[in-house]
Amino acid sequence: ASDSKLLVWCHICGISNADSSLSAVSIQLLRDSTSIAFNENIKFGARYPQSFTTTITALDSPSTTSQVTIKPQFRNRESNSVNINTSGGDISEMVIMEVAAWVQIKLKNFLKHCL
Secondary structure (H helix, E strand, C coil): CCCCEEEEEEEEEEEECCCCCCCCEEEEEEECCEEEEEEEEECCCCCCCEEEEEEEEEEECCCCCCCCCEEEEEEECCCCCEEECCCCCCCCEEEEEEECHHHHHHHHHHHHHHC
16 A cells, blocks of 8 residues: 555674774665665774674655565775675575554554553
8 A cells, every 4th residue: 555654674794894993884775766764884983894783674655556676775984895794694684564554553542552
């Protein structure tokens, strides 16, 4: 439905290759080309390759019944590389759930009565 929302949960494991204490990783979630969440300066001030794990979430309102593409996008603020899932145990994952509008309304009403 066009009034549904998308709950996006993205857990990222990886390593930021940096050679400066000014280096940091930024991650954003995109719906098609629109940014829906942004997490910046992860591991800011850490020198040399640093492991990181972060979770980024968004409750998005695409207002469409058409197919959309949700994806994470990464950058290093100093143009150094960012590698994801570089060791054998690293697992990054993304979960996307469609949330119907009536569920959100009932949940809001429920929370009002709990407070």
